[in-house]
Every structure is written in structure tokens, then in C-alpha cells.
Amino acid sequence: MKRIVLFLLLVLILISCGTRSGHFKMEGRFLHMNQGELYVYSPDGGIDGLDTIKIEAGRFAYEIPCSKPATLVIIFPNYSVQPIFAESGGSVEVKADASHLKEMEVKGTDDNELMTKFRKQIANSSPPDELKYAIQFIKDHPESTVSVYLLNRYLIQTETPDYKQAANLLKILFKEQPGNVTLGRLQRQISGLGTLRVGDKLPNFTAKDVNGKLINNATLANQTIIISTWAAWSYESLDFQRALNDAVKAGKIAALGISVDANPKEVRQALKNDDITFPNVCDGKMLSTPLLKTFGLTTVPDNIVVRNGKIIERGITANTVRQRYSID
16 A cells, blocks of 8 residues: 555656656746737647637746647747747746847757757847858757758748758758658758749649639739748748738739648638638648649748749748738
């Protein structure tokens, strides 16, 4: 009997000292943010869709099932984002001033502490210096999932992507992380860009939107159109859809969305919820949908800008759409 009691006490002590295996926990506090909500999503599938983190009296606690490393991206009320790197059995403590989020501190795991050092390094840096520091970080820490995030953030999903530099750094990361599926996706994205470049003619295509309406080259002729990918689990892509919708309603552009979600019925409901009026395609084939290959789109979010039947730009952001095609 004593052995059983001692065993139960030991289990309780172990549970109280850390997060149980198969889960990841983060908790912390924010200055100048007493109450509110944060949103969180995972670009690599750590969680499905958008989740909510409640802040009460400046504090929060959030725990998720976690069997393998994943990146969580926290969205703050001012729409700035910060990554947290989850791992099975891990737990972190977050401390931040809501008015200085670039200096957010996350302690508890190696990757999150590395990211904290990087945040502090770039806190007062210019964009060119941020890029320089990110590249050096990737070279110094090719084994870290932080490097994968920074590669995508600073060299691919940016206003001025550097695909050549990204490809070179991918080779370095693959040597240390050969089984990282996100690296594989980024590599396919970069290699897929070769199939449709700026200046190329938009390929012939025919598709039906989620309401059964036929869409083809003729319906996109003689206008500026932005063709973009999105998914319910990607905040950036949803934000891009909303920015496009405002520009379309203002008569500035036309747009075509390609959803890589699995259920067309749920996509129709999501479009209705956001009052998205422009055509959207969802065939349920997710990232295997033929339209992605047709347009040289390989990830979410991604986009091309077409004018008079030719590709004039790739990979613009929601902010660019808002600034360039703002409502007068």
C-alpha cells in the first residue's frame, strides 16, 4: 500500500513540475493588456484553424496536444504576429509589454529562447539589418526550427523575396533537418516558381467556382486580377482574402481565390461569413488541386497579379493590396 501511495505522489509531483508528454503549454503575462483575446494558428498544422487565447488580469494560459514540433503564430490586437515554437512535453513562459512586442521574452525551450535573442537583436534595427541578422541566424543555427520560420518570413513571404538566397539556405537547413516537411514544402514552392514567371502569359484554364459558375481566361480578360490561394487554417491568407474583397467591391480589381481546404461546403460557408463576393474555387483536392500547378502556386498564402493576360507580379501582401487599391 505504501508503494502505491508513493507512486501516486511521485506522479503528482511530476505532473505539477511540467507539461505531460504529448502536450505543449504556454503561459504568461502582458503589461498594458489587462483583458482581451489573442488569436493563434499554426502554419505547419500544429492546430487546426484559428484558436483563441483569453487574457484575464494581464495573464493567460494555453495548452494544446502536441506530438511533434510545430510553429504557433500569435496574432495580437494590432495585427502584429509573433511565433512560438511548440514541442511535445514542453512548456514556456511568455513576458511582454503590449506596446513593445518586438522585445517579447519566451523562456522554457531552446528554440523559443533563441527566438527571444533574435527579437532583442532586431528590436531597433532597420529592415535591411533585420534581413542580414536573419540570414546570419540561419547559418549559425541550421538545426533549429526557428531558422525555418525566419527563412520563410524574411526571404520568401516578403515584399522583396530573394529566392536564390532562400534556395542556398534551404540546402544548409536540409543537411541538419532532412525530415522537416515544412522545408520540403518551401523547396517545392521555390522550384514551382520556375513554371510561371513574371512576364509570362497566363495559361489557358477552365474551372468552376464553389457556386458552379464557369471561370476561364475569357472571364479574366482586359482587367487586373489577383489570383490567390487560401485556407481556413491560415490567418495571412484569410486577411489577404478580405483585403481583396474590399478592393473588388471598390471596383479597383478583379480576383479569383483558390481554397485548398478539403470541404467545398465549409468553404462556401466561410465565404458567406466574410461576405466574399469574388469567385472562389475549391475542388476538395487541397494542395493537389491542378489549378495550383497551372498558376505556379505552391503554398498558402501565395498569389499572382495578372494584367491584360500576363503575369506582372508575384507574392504581394495584404497591406500592399490595401495601400495600392484603397477605396477613395
